[in-house]
Amino acid sequence: MIDSPRRVAIVGGSRIPFARSNSVYSHASNQDMLTTALEGLVERFSLQGQTLGEVAGGAVLKHSRDRDLTRESVLGSRLAPETPAYDVQQACGTGLETTILIANKIALGQIDCGIACGVDTTSDAPLAINEDLRQIFLDLNRERSVQGRARQLLRVRPQHIVPSIPRNAEPRTGLSMGEHCAIMAAEWGISRAEQDELTAASHRNLAAAYERGFNDDLVAPYLGLERDQNLRADSTPEKLSRLAPVFGGPDGTMTAGNSTPLSDGASAVLLASEEWAAERGLPVLAHLIDAQTAAVDHVHKREGLLMAPAYAMPKMLDRLGATLQDFDLYEIHEAFAAQVLCTLAAWEDERFCAERLEREKPLGAIDRARLNINGGSLAAGHPFAATGGRIVAALAKELHERGSGRGLISICAAGGQGVVAALQSAGGAK
């Protein structure tokens, strides 16, 4: 046991380009993509045959046969098979949550290094057999007599051929995430123009990041794709303004442009103690200095489904003794442009901060020029569990290039949950 926590180094990340649903990765399984993302790290940091402390990963949409998805992916990679692994699932917070889990074990001295990873496919989605048919099969299995079995089989109806398809809806409200976000956007009075502006900036920033080679060692080509497929470098607010609303009714402000598309992809991040990295001559891009999760009651108290990061952030800031403005970079996951704008509005709102966050003063505004400067999920796409790894690696690299500074990450998740984290540059670029 150690007396005080150790500093946790972010060594680097690797991901495959994100693809739009039912496109180039249609035939790639979660395991294919997660193994490939792990292999990206193996290749880059010479981890062949090495036993790591742990690999934590996950997927939001998972086949029942992929029970131990991360462990199986480790076994398919060139990492030593003796590397333990486990699956985590916290909706879109999965990728960042795995990072926190690995980081905490490193901080406590329980492991020296580990990989946090995540993957999702909406193309190779798990279809389950019809729920009624499943019950019949289970009853059939319990029957002992021929008569009983025949009776069960007679319950089968033609409509049972329709499989059970996973839905992007909240179990307790029946509303999709987009519909929930549309309610938030209306409550906070977020305009269409603001959302389209944020979306265009996301595409512009990601395109610029690719142009300057920022992603060269973060993104490894896969199945012929070299860049995120959803990226539209020529996106403008004017073009986006012509799209029809898809959530919030005919007067809604949310479109297919300012909402993330269903996507496929995987990401992985290598974390280590400073000693482990130093022994191998590996870089330390940044340190993960703190993290916080929070959840809201979107069912009974009718808080916005995606507002939890707004609650998590002040808790972490208080612990760090910092204000929201003390940071140089902000990475707010763009599930929807409206989600980002609602969060920012909430932090500026005196009443919200007083009543809901119980603070004397609002957290205040941030410098928008520091927000998602290398692009966000609206441009890159959002394979649910892979987003956290994309953001952690990109923010760590940006902090390393700057040689100083701190950055915040905020990710909203289904079920009314949110995950935030803070990174600090390890100093000394290159």
Add this chain to the structure above:
Amino acid sequence: MAIRTVERSPSILPLYLRAAAPMIPGASLLPFIPGRGGEIPAIELRLEGVRSDPERVAAYAKVCGFTLGTHLPPTYPHILAFPLHMAVMADGGFPFGAVGLVHIENTIVQHRPIGPGEELAIAVRPTGLSPHRSGQAFSLITTISAGGEVVWEETSTMLRRGRGSSEAPEPQRLAGAELEGQAGAASWRLPGDLGRRYAAVSGDRNPIHMHALSAKAFGFPRAIVHGMWSKARCLAALQGRLPDAFEAQVRFRAPVLLPSTVRFASAERAGAGGDAGKAGAGGDAERAGAGGAAGKAGAAGEARGAGASGAQIELALLRGGSGGAGGIHLEGRVATLGERARSSYGAAGGARRSQTPAKPKNKTTESGV
């Protein structure tokens, strides 16, 4: 040697018909039907501008158990070359028909992993006949290049059953006999339609793999699995343990009847460059008699003997479920070739395994461009 460059990947079905035509009495008198006996012609077929089709690769990977990664499965180039194999054996100058030939050995040398979008040039040529204990053997030598660099080679040895030569040497065992008794060997259940599934992704629709009835016509009690499926499945099981450059030699010893349960056993042997060299020599000895066109047959063998170093993996596909009725379907070994330079994180991008990804806009195709 007659070198012929074909414009596009030949379609398989007509080739099957031509290859089977010698079964019709008298058909071989026609100049375009093989089977007039004599020597194997010194020909070489070439196909250039071949790119793998991502969807076919994905379907192949699924059937064989490979992860769909950033490179082609190491056995996939065989699929790209297979139409040329058939074309060689359906050539009018070929001394006998391909139907009834038995695939007895296969050696693949992967010099480096092949990227999914790489443009490949394929060359296939047969060696001459050499004596075998159960008839006569010849090999199809496949060489695949990318940008003028040889990246992949294969020696596929076929047996024509007949009067054997007792002087032909007994081939050296590729895997230790202890693999047969290995506890904890993996157990694989192979479904009855596996032959059809593999046929769909490989194009190899030999009737012996398709159905029990069609297999019976050729003397098998049930359909048998493709040898190259067995090899691919074994290499897929070693995924993550395979180096970038390796030689994988397998010998098909007894057919796998479908459906069935087989066991897979493997063992890693510590680095012994000498042994790997010997393994190559053993393989060559069997083909030693292949003169004439086989002049360059040593190509794959040379690469093997020269570069083999480091650890090797012995593997076997064994008969039966947990009871272990005994018997070997396939034995083989994988030897590491050379030592890949360890990547360093610093060289951004350059540290990656060499790969030439396709531009997304380029429509890829498996036929010649």
